[in-house]
Amino acid sequence: MPGKRAKKTRQPPHVQRFVADYVKVHPCFYVEELQTALRQWFGAGTSSFSASALLRLLKFDLGLSRKVLERRAREAVPCEIEDFLAKMKCWYKYPEQLVFVDETSKNGLDSMRRYAWSARHERAVVRVPFSRGKRVSILAACDVSGFLSWNCTRGTYTRMEFHRAFLRKVIPKLNP
Template sequence: MGRASNDLKARIPVLYYDYKLKVTRICKLLGVKKSLVYNTLKYHHSYGVPYNPHARQMGRPRFLTIPNNKYIYTILSRHRTMYLSEIQEELLDNCGVNVSLTTLFRTLRRLHFSHKCVSAQALERNNLERSAFLNEMADLVQNPDQLMFTDEAARNRRTQQRKFGYALKGRRCTVRQHFVRGSRVTILPGLSPLNVLSNSFVNL
């Protein structure tokens, strides 16, 4: 059995004190040994947490301290689209710490950050006007099925070309593809909350 995480250990006091389960039952539910259950209950009674906070950590000591991690968390919470090199410069200028990009990448994973596509929201959006519009539509339309929306989508020969692929190390990922876009097909569908009501194709 691998090392039990702190999240798993946190379930043990709950099952023991709140649900009044016996140690053998907890072992079967969580798939752990009795020694782990007893030690977790002892740490919970002594320190208030399901692990020993004073235990010596394995491996080399971390280069970034807790205040450095809090600083990284703060600047990423305010500026979510920063590059690793920009975070590196901010740490050097404001904290006097020079770390590698690999250390930053591992720190972000440990802080539960992940690299994602940006979900953009309009800066000009007015929540008060949005609420007023929703209330007005609720007064005008009694049944949501009465609503119909239009959308536009287009494609050509280069629309479905993929930007990423696989190749052996040291070799290019070469694929023969169209460079000329060709004719453009546009579709204008009429959408309801339940189905597509009608559509129109335009070949440009």
């Protein structure tokens, strides 16, 4: 085709091979981690390892794209928000009177990265151990000033443990 340029790669073949191998071994990497690996392998004086240069190499020269590994949480439904506001309207006067309490937990799988690089039109698959590790649960209460109180436990909260932690940690911080 007239006017079409020949594909020009900006990185030498040995750098491209290193990056391709790095992606196979570490598909969930951050660009900064790739920069560090390249500088360690090829020398710190190399200036062609900018984030934009590496992204061009990954996308155009190696034909890779960044993919989501995990489903996203569903968004709040507008009618649920309206129902909540209607219920609160008779009690709510000012923001300082609100206290929010939530329980959350974490296990070993929560620290897994959510994105990985893979070839276009191919799934991003990472082989990881399925061991969840130890679960830790936290109950926290906050208001407009920040956290009022919190409680932590190994495993998950049972109904009774949640109730005891709420009575012991949150209730004393509330106004009569």
